[in-house]
Amino acid sequence: MVSGNHTAHETRVAAARPDVESAEWLRALADMGPPREAALARLHGLLVRIARREVARRGPRLAISGPELDDLAYQAAADALLAITGKLGQFRGESRFTTWACKFVILEVSAKIGRHFWRHPAVPLDAEDWDRLPGRFGFDPAQEAEWRDLLAAVRRAVDDELTPRQRQVFVAIVLNDVPLDALAIELASNRNAIYKMLFDARRKLRAALAANGYLGHGIVGHS
Amino acid sequence: MNGWPELDRFLRTDPRDVGCAQAMDMLHVYVDLVAAGAPVEERYPGIAAHLRACGPCGEDFEGLLAAVRGEAH
Numbered sequence: 001m002v003s004g005n006h007t008a009h010e011t012r013v014a015a016a017r018p019d020v021e022s023a024e025w026l027r028a029l030a031d032m033g034p035p036r037e038a039a040l041a042r043l044h045g046l047l048v049r050i051a052r053r054e055v056a057r058r059g060p061r062l063a064i065s066g067p068e069l070d071d072l073a074y075q076a077a078a079d080a081l082l083a084i085t086g087k088l089g090q091f092r093g094e095s096r097f098t099t100w101a102c103k104f105v106i107l108e109v110s111a112k113i114g115r116h117f118w119r120h121p122a123v124p125l126d127a128e129d130w131d132r133l134p135g136r137f138g139f140d141p142a143q144e145a146e147w148r149d150l151l152a153a154v155r156r157a158v159d160d161e162l163t164p165r166q167r168q169v170f171v172a173i174v175l176n177d178v179p180l181d182a183l184a185i186e187l188a189s190n191r192n193a194i195y196k197m198l199f200d201a202r203r204k205l206r207a208a209l210a211a212n213g214y215l216g217h218g219i220v221g222h223s
Numbered sequence: 224m225n226g227w228p229e230l231d232r233f234l235r236t237d238p239r240d241v242g243c244a245q246a247m248d249m250l251h252v253y254v255d256l257v258a259a260g261a262p263v264e265e266r267y268p269g270i271a272a273h274l275r276a277c278g279p280c281g282e283d284f285e286g287l288l289a290a291v292r293g294e295a296h
Binding site for chain 2: 001010046050053054057058094095096098099100102103106107109110134137138139140143147150154174179180181190191192195196199202203205206209
């Protein structure tokens, strides 16, 4: 994973003059009195609409439903509105204002779903059931003779190559199916740090499998 | 053996991957370009690589793109 100056061209674009609709949003939100109140109400309505659609889109894959899901959407919209009004000065006109604003509510929905996971976790964080590994990657039990050695090599590489923290992240996400955002909350970390840890773990495991001759049986390698 | 492709996808890492923080920082710009049909994978290969590999960021990308397209109709 690259970082820092190497990717500056992907993360910085010149601030641009906002389009007409975005400029109108900014003007109204910077106004005083009734015009600002009206703009805030319109923005809140947009955020609620987006949040409800987003939780409905994700709902089938979540252990949340009904009024609880709707509450989550309203809370996400309220928190996003607060964040947006506090960061209006950071809008640089690189996108439409509404896209920038909607990003806040989508990220709020993600964060709230991550926090919700720990109310009813399916598996304790420290569980370590390696029998789940074949199913995780879709290996057919009827063909165990073909993949037994490979998965044993994966387990050895997890034990030998990963740092304790990388191992903890691997076990939680891969074996215990803990969502990455939920794990970040539990470990008092953040999505980026957990992803980076898992990224490094994946790279190490692939290298270890290659070094031990396991690549080439269908894993077409580039790392 | 049939689990190879899934394991392969999981272990494969793209050195261009910019990580979650930078991808999320630019998500609104990226989504507007996607919605407009621009060639974003050429302009932002590291973000594209990240969104393919990171489940949560990919989910946020899909959600924001659906929001933008939903509001446009």
